[in-house]
Amino acid sequence: xxxxxxxxLGAVGFIALWWFATLVELADPVLLPSPAExxxxxxxxxxxxxxxxxxxxxxxxxxxxFLIATAIGVPLGIxxxxxxxxxxxxxxVVDFFRSTPASALFPLFLILFGVGEGTxxxxxxxxxALVILxxxxxxxxxxxxxxxxxxxxxGAGEARILWxxxxxxxxxxxxxxxxxGISLALVIxxxxxxxxxxxxxxxxRVIVAQSLFESGLMYGVIFLAGALGYxxxxxxxxxxxxxxxxxxx
Amino acid sequence: xxxxxxxxxxxxAAPFVINEARAADTVKVAIFEAASTLPYFVALARGFFTxxxxxxxxxxxxxxxxxxxxxxxxxxxxxxxxxxxxxxNINVRRPNTVLYFGLNGQNARxxxxxxxxxxxxxxxxxxxxxxxxxxxxxxxxxxxxARGVLAAVGLQDGRDYTLVEQPMGMHxxxxxxxxxxxxxxxxxxxxxGERAGAxxxxxxxxxxxxxxxxxxxxxxxxxxxxxxxxxxxxRDVANRFAQAWARAIEAIRTDPTTRQVLTSNLNTxxxxxxVMPLQAFTMIRDFTPQDRADLQKFVDIGVxxxxxxxxxxxxxxxRPL
Numbered sequence: 299x300x301x302x303x304x305x306x307l308g309a310v311g312f313i314a315l316w317w318f319a320t321l322v323e324l325a326d327p328v329l330l331p332s333p334a335e336x337x338x339x340x341x342x343x344x345x346x347x348x349x350x351x352x353x354x355x356x357x358x359x360x361x362x363x364f365l366i367a368t369a370i371g372v373p374l375g376i377x378x379x380x381x382x383x384x385x386x387x388x389x390x391v392v393d394f395f396r397s398t399p400a401s402a403l404f405p406l407f408l409i410l411f412g413v414g415e416g417t418x419x420x421x422x423x424x425x426x427a428l429v430i431l432x433x434x435x436x437x438x439x440x441x442x443x444x445x446x447x448x449x450x451x452x453g454a455g456e457a458r459i460l461w462x463x464x465x466x467x468x469x470x471x472x473x474x475x476x477x478x479g480i481s482l483a484l485v486i487x488x489x490x491x492x493x494x495x496x497x498x499x500x501x502x503r504v505i506v507a508q509s510l511f512e513s514g515l516m517y518g519v520i521f522l523a524g525a526l527g528y529x530x531x532x533x534x535x536x537x538x539x540x541x542x543x544x545x546x547x
Numbered sequence: 548x549x550x551x552x553x554x555x556x557x558x559x560a561a562p563f564v565i566n567e568a569r570a571a572d573t574v575k576v577a578i579f580e581a582a583s584t585l586p587y588f589v590a591l592a593r594g595f596f597t598x599x600x601x602x603x604x605x606x607x608x609x610x611x612x613x614x615x616x617x618x619x620x621x622x623x624x625x626x627x628x629x630x631x632x633x634x635x636n637i638n639v640r641r642p643n644t645v646l647y648f649g650l651n652g653q654n655a656r657x658x659x660x661x662x663x664x665x666x667x668x669x670x671x672x673x674x675x676x677x678x679x680x681x682x683x684x685x686x687x688x689x690x691x692x693a694r695g696v697l698a699a700v701g702l703q704d705g706r707d708y709t710l711v712e713q714p715m716g717m718h719x720x721x722x723x724x725x726x727x728x729x730x731x732x733x734x735x736x737x738x739x740g741e742r743a744g745a746x747x748x749x750x751x752x753x754x755x756x757x758x759x760x761x762x763x764x765x766x767x768x769x770x771x772x773x774x775x776x777x778x779x780x781x782r783d784v785a786n787r788f789a790q791a792w793a794r795a796i797e798a799i800r801t802d803p804t805t806r807q808v809l810t811s812n813l814n815t816x817x818x819x820x821x822v823m824p825l826q827a828f829t830m831i832r833d834f835t836p837q838d839r840a841d842l843q844k845f846v847d848i849g850v851x852x853x854x855x856x857x858x859x860x861x862x863x864x865x866r867p868l
Contacts, residue, residue, distance in 0.1 A: 326619045328641045405717055413682070413711050413726050495685070495712045506687050508612045509633070510856060511640050 331514040340518025349503065353522065356487055356500040359415070360530075363422035363483040364476075371427040371479065372472055375434025379468065380460055385435050392428055400425040400486045404494050417494060422486035426479035433475025437468030470542045477534035484527050500526075571602035572784040574777075577614040577623035578607045580813060582735060583651050583769055584627040586828050588812040589805045590795035599787040618645050624777035625788065630769045631842070632688050632849045638864045639856050643775030648789045648868040649796070650834075650842065652765030652827035655752030659768065659826055660684070660692065662753060663737050663746040664729045665722055673700045673750055673757075679728040682713045682721055691852035692754055693731035699757035719745050735815065735823045742819070751824075758848050759841055765827060767842045778866065789830070789868035796828040832867035839865075 313333050319325070320332040331339075343349035378385040400421050407424070411417040441464050449463045491501025500523045507516035578584055587605070590596050596603055603625075608614050611633040617623035619641065629645060637644045653659035662681075664670045670679075676697065683693045690712055694704050704710050710731075713721055718736050721727050723745040730746065740746040750756070754766035771792060778785050799805045809820035829838070842861045849855035 326641075328637075329616055329619055404714075405720060408717060408721065408726075409724055413713070413721065493685075493714055494717075495682075495714075497711075509636075509687050510854070511612070511615070511636055 328511065329513060331517065335514045336518045336521070339512065339514030340522065343503075343515050343518070348498065349519070349522075352498050352500050352503045352519075353526070355498045356484070356491065356523070357526065359419055359487045359491075359499065360422065360480065360484045360526075363419045363487060364426055364480045366419070366423040367426035367430055367479050367483060368476060370423070371430030371475070372434050374427075375431040375472070375475070376438050376460070376465065376468065378431070379435035379438025380464060382439055385439065392432055395424075396428045396432065401489050401493065404490070408494065413495060418487060418490040418496065421490055422483040425486045426483040429482055430472070430475040430479040433478070434468060434472045437471025437475075438464050440471070441467035466544070470538065470544075473534065473538045473542055477531060477538070480530050480534065481527055484523070484530065488523050571597065571600050572781070572787075573602045573604055574784060574788055575622065575624045576603045576605040577617045577626045577629075578605050579609075579611060579614060579626075579628050580607050581628060582809060582813065582815070582823065583826055584813070585799060585805070585808060585825065586649075586771070586792055586795040587627040588808045589798055590791045592808050592812070593795065593798060593805075595791035595794045595798075596788070599791040601784065601788050601791060603788075615645065618774040621774070621776065623774065624781075625771065625773050625785075627771050628769050629772055630688065631767055631846065632855055634772065634864055635846050635849060635855045635859050635861075639859050642863065645772045646775055646778055646864055646866045647770045647772040647831060648785075648866050649772075649792060649828065649830045650767035650770035650865070652767050652829055652838075652841075653752060654755035654765055654827075655750075655762050657765075657827040658737070658751040658824035659734050660689075660731065660754055660766070661733075661737055661751035662693075662696075662729060662731055662749040663722070663740065664749050665725070665727075666744050666747050668728065668747070668749075670729070670749060673697065673753070674702070676729050676749075677702060677707045679708045680726070681708050681710050681729045681731060682718060682727045683710050683731040684718075684733050685712045685714055688849065688852075688854045689731065689733075691849075691854050692758065695848065695852060696731075696753045696757045719743060722746050735819060738819060738823045754845070755841075759844050764841045764844075765829075765838060766845055767829075767838070768826075768845070770829075772864075773866075786868055793830050793832075796830065799825070799828060830867075831865045834865070834867070 317333050320327065320330055324330065340349065378388065403421060404417070407417045407421045411420045445463055445467065446459060449459050454462065487499070488501040490496070491499035492505050496502040500519050503519045504516055507519060576587070578587065591603065608617060611630045614623065614626050614629050615633055615637045618626060619637070626645065628651065631650065634645045634647060662673060662676070670676060673696070681693070683690050690710065693710060697704070697708065702708055715733065715736055718730050718732050719740040722730055722740060729749065737746065737748060741748060752762065755764040756762045759766060773785050806820045809815040810817045815823070839861065846855060846859060846861055850858050
């Protein structure tokens with residue numbers, strides 16, 4: 299319960315600042331609506347509009363992209379991390395694409411995966427997989443030498459060392475990668491919904507609200523996307539605390 | 548006899564008086580970089596603004612909602628080619644935000660929006676698009692227009708065809724790769740795609756023909772305007788700006804070499820600039836009653852389609868300057 303106080307205070311402070319900015323009319327009310335108006339418009343879009351469906355679609359796409367990214371990134375990252383020389387040979391490709399804005403690759407993914415759901419999920423999975431792979435590989439490479447040596451001295455083979463030592467040593471870093479990966483997947487999915495053709499999703503709703511000057515709804519949807527990212531991040535943090543309690547020890 | 552005191556005061560004041568006479572009036576202009584902004588660059592290149600004592604400070608913005616935002620915030624005083632439905636929308640919400648002094652018409656002669664099909668397609672009319680996978684220019688207005696036109700020939704989204712919006716930059720590639728059978732696209736993409744062999748025109752000027760009801764109607768889809776605040780406070784500057792604009796329109800009508808500006812200022816390849824269709828650039832002061840009726844019908848259709856939030860009299864946002 300105590301842990302909740304600081305985040306709640308932060309959120310309240312943010313909303314108070316926003317409310318104050320609208321009170322002193324820092325910007326035209328058409329461009330910057332008050333938190334109350336934003337809340338009212340967003341609630342109305344949930345009750346009578348398509349916002350519930352949009353939120354569900356974005357969550358589904360993000361989860362699908364994340365699962366694909368994890369299925370590819372974790373095993374590949376561990377395998378590459380176990381053979382550092384191999385990882386070094388692909389490091390350029392990983393870092394190159396990690397630094398490339400995913401939105402710039404939309405045309406390529408559109409050719410590869412067509413115009414349906416495939417492209418949005420694939421491009422998000424691609425971006426997230428690189429982050430997960432990178433963290434998994436470094437988690438393995440940074441495993442404590444003493445533990446690896448101790449296992450080797452006790453006669454453990456390479457496969458056993460990988461399974462019983464390296465994997466557990468790397469798990470905290472893998473979860474950090476997965477946490478970053480799901481946030482990135484969400485961002486890419488929302489951007490893809492905005493710019494590569496979609497009839498639903500939070501990104502599409504932002505664009506439509508922007509075109510119709512429904513500023514309250516637009517900021518409400520942006521807020522919703524941010525809140526979704528926060529919740530996903532929080533879920534991973536709790537999972538890390540619960541399941542990798544040996545982290546850092 | 549010359550008196551010393553007036554002479555001294557006159558001499559001291561001279562630099563300010565002369566400077567005031569020479570200094571051109573600055574106008575902050577929001578630009579959406581497309582062929583529809585041609586009059587602005589022609590007026591700039593041919594010195595029409597300079598001769599009118601105007602020094603435009605142009606800046607490009609990536610989409611129309613950002614241009615409206617700049618007009619509301621006072622960061623822009625004029626715009627070169629704001630989409631009419633966006634203008635209507637913000638004027639419904641906040642009257643007097645943007646006032647058009649010109650509008651650009653499009654129809655079968657002044658081609659802009661159109662349906663295209665793959666180069667090897669056997670379709671010869673819009674009704675042949677039954678069963679087609681169609682891509683559309685992005686945004687709710689373009690999607691609604693495409694659906695409205697297809698509905699006018701008896702085709703229904705989901706039942707008779709599928710419609711997916713795509714960014715303009717992807718239209719040619721998506722058609723060439725075979726992912727779509729047809730596209731509701733805009734110029735110059737259609738001309739570029741046709742020249743590249745990726746697509747061929749099925750029908751252009753479809754809004755005029757099918758939504759406004761006459762092939763020779765003008766779909767006034769966008770145009771230049773001022774913020775209401777600017778027009779109220781600097782009427783004389785706005786008038787001179789509009790006169791320079793009118794001279795540019797006249798130059799575009801009579802002098803084909805003005806198309807070179809498409810190459811020098813709008814990144815259009817020279818061979819394309821020479822042939823690409825242009826909209827009918829029109830000043831509001833030259834509007835006929837029919838033009839005004841066409842505009843009202845165009846906006847009313849926007850209301851019906853749900854892309855303009857409620858009905859608005861077009862007279863509230865056009866000004867003959």
